[in-house]
Amino acid sequence: MTSTAQRLREMYDRLMTGLGPQNWWPGDNxxxxxxxxxxxxxxxxxxxxxxxxxxxxxxxxxxxxxxxxxxxxxxxxxxxxxxxxxxxxxxxxxxxxxxxxxxxxxxxxxxxxxxxxxxxxxxxxxxxxxxxxxxxxxxCQKPVFVVDAATFRILQRHGLADEAMTYDELLSFFMDHLPHEVLLFKEFHALIARTGREFCRKQPLCEQCPLCDWGHRNFTTED
Missing domain, CATH: 1.10.340.30 (Hypothetical protein; domain 2)
Known part of the structure; x- marks a missing residue:
């Protein structure tokens, strides 16, 4: 497992421990x-x-x-x-x-x-x-990650992305470093979305966030 993959896995584990399963997306069909x-x-x-x-x-x-x-x-x-x-x-x-x-x-x-x-x-x-x-x-239950504004914001603040990254570049960042598992992708995206909504806002609530002491400020996209 690469260091980038380890960092993403640690991010997921911290969010899951702090927030629990999100069970997205609700619907009968x-x-x-x-x-x-x-x-x-x-x-x-x-x-x-x-x-x-x-x-x-x-x-x-x-x-x-x-x-x-x-x-x-x-x-x-x-x-x-x-x-x-x-x-x-x-x-x-x-x-x-x-x-x-x-x-x-x-x-x-x-x-x-x-x-x-x-x-x-x-x-x-x-x-x-x-x-x-x-x-x-x-x-469709396809193993495709989803990135949104919260994904950009959280990863930028933790040194994992920069403002110049496009949607497809950030998508590839996750796809290249995570196992292609539908349940993992569902929960990870949902956890990121909730974190962006409740903690990593425009004015962040860092002390309450599950990622509050998660650093990695020296990350580069070449890692």
């Missing part, structure tokens, strides 16, 4: 997870969860319902998640993809190779790199 990921864009999970519950209660959590439902009705249901017009379009774009490529058989999404699926999902208007990788990991 693949479509529910997909919709939840779209609704969670740029909002807190409880807001997305409320919108998702409203869709389920109305029995409208299906590809056909998402495509056929008038925009105004769908907007009213997803309103708790915010950014309503954007999310209506993204949900309908995703549903159109599922209809065109899979004839509404959402579970068959998991059978696509990672590279093919990533390329197809990135072609859907309004779905970017982070959202695509969330879909690959949590909805």
């Amino acid at each position: 693949t479509l529910e997870i997909l919709v939840g990921i779209i609704l969670a864009q740029n909002t807190r999970w409880p807001n997305a969860q409320k919108a998702l519950a409203d869709l389920k209660q109305a029995n409208l959590l299906s590809v056909t319902a998402l495509l056929d439902l008038p925009d105004e009705r769908l907007a009213a249901l997803v309103e708790p998640a915010g950014h309503v017009n954007l999310k209506v379009r993204r949900l309908k774009n995703l549903a159109a993809y599922l209809r065109e490529r899979f004839e509404d058989d959402v579970e068959s999404l998991k059978e696509r190779p990672i590279a093919t699926l990533r390329e197809e999902l990135l072609a859907i208007k309004g779905i970017g790199l982070e959202t695509v990788d969330l879909i690959l990991l949590y909805a």
Whole structure:
């Protein structure tokens, strides 16, 4: 195991010890997870969860319902998640993809190779790199790590990344130094997201953070 791999493993172990399993992503089936990921864009999970519950209660959590439902009705249901017009379009774009490529058989999404699926999902208007990788990991059970703003912030503050790193470079940093295990990737990303939300904020709460005494300030990307 390289020193970089050891550092990442230590980071994971500290977060898991301090915060425990996160058990992401909640959902009864693949479509529910997909919709939840779209609704969670740029909002807190409880807001997305409320919108998702409203869709389920109305029995409208299906590809056909998402495509056929008038925009105004769908907007009213997803309103708790915010950014309503954007999310209506993204949900309908995703549903159109599922209809065109899979004839509404959402579970068959998991059978696509990672590279093919990533390329197809990135072609859907309004779905970017982070959202695509969330879909690959949590909805499709693919061993693809997910990096977000919290990942950049935490690793920069601990000397493991610099501001010039791109999304794909930081993604490769994790992919190159961790075993490709779906459960590990799920928990690690979820733990990082929670740490960024609760501790490693713009104004950090370092003394309360599970990583408070975790250093590695002399790390270089050549390690």
